[in-house]
Amino acid sequence: DTAVSQTPKYLVTQMGNDKSIKCEQNLGHDTMYWYKQDSKKFLKIMFSYNNKELIINETVPNRFSPKSPDKAHLNLHINSLELGDSAVYFCASSTLQGEQYFGPGTRLTVT
Amino acid sequence: SQQGEEDPQALSIQEGENATMNCSYKTSINNLQWYRQNSGRGLVHLILIRSNEREKHSGRLRVTLDTSKKSSSLLITASRAADTASYFCATNSGGSNYKLTFGKGTLLTVNP
Numbered sequence: 001d002t003a004v005s006q007t008p009k010y011l012v013t014q015m016g017n018d019k020s021i022k023c024e025q026n027l028g029h030d031t032m033y034w035y036k037q038d039s040k041k042f043l044k045i046m047f048s049y050n051n052k053e054l055i056i057n058e059t060v061p062n063r064f065s066p067k068s069p070d071k072a073h074l075n076l077h078i079n080s081l082e083l084g085d086s087a088v089y090f091c092a093s094s095t096l097q098g099e100q101y102f103g104p105g106t107r108l109t110v111t
Numbered sequence: 112s113q114q115g116e117e118d119p120q121a122l123s124i125q126e127g128e129n130a131t132m133n134c135s136y137k138t139s140i141n142n143l144q145w146y147r148q149n150s151g152r153g154l155v156h157l158i159l160i161r162s163n164e165r166e167k168h169s170g171r172l173r174v175t176l177d178t179s180k181k182s183s184s185l186l187i188t189a190s191r192a193a194d195t196a197s198y199f200c201a202t203n204s205g206g207s208n209y210k211l212t213f214g215k216g217t218l219l220t221v222n223p
Contacts, residue, residue, distance in 0.1 A: 004153075041215065041216055042213070043199065045210060045212075048210065092154075097159065098159065098209070098211070100146075100156060103153050105153050
């Protein structure tokens with residue numbers, strides 16, 4: 001199936017832990033993104049990579065570090081997790097025209 | 112910062128009726144896009160309209176764009192229960208094809 005996939009779907013962890021979320025797209029897109037959707041469904045961009053190069057880095061705590069080993073993968077590592085990091089994190093990739101294709105989301109719960 | 116604002120925040124209609132959602136934005140744009148999000152799922156791209164376009168159709172969807180008023184509308188005709196979802200507008204501006212700024216969404220409920 002052609003798609004954007006991300007793992008895990010659910011992540012429950014304690015404050016202070018470090019965790020990673022992985023994302024892969026097989027759509028052949030050059031650009032990938034990480035978004036955070038809060039409990040009110042507000043979707044905010046965090047990072048974007050184009051062909052493994054960081055092009056968007058919004059005001060995100062430096063506990064969040066994206067890594068793109070190749071243009072089909074964009075992972076998100078989060079250090080020292082805090083309660084406020086609880087949200088749904090979406091990975092996406094986009095066509096040259098700018099249409100974005102989203103993964104199914106990772107629901108992160110920090111206790 | 113938030114760019115798009117959808118209106119209404121929630122809309123409840125009967126199956127077969129038309130649903131209209133509006134989006135207003137603040138700065139000039141390259142394009143405006145509409146996305147659908149079913150509960151617990153990722154966003155699905157519906158339609159993209161460029162700043163030099165005024166109207167676009169895709170199946171039962173009709174999108175209009177008025178750049179002078181900085182607003183867009185999404186019309187879903189002959190709605191179905193399966194159209195129940197949140198609908199978001201997203202704007203692309205600033206000379207880049209990459210960054211989208213999303214609104215807060217309209218929750219559409221279509222009652223069978």
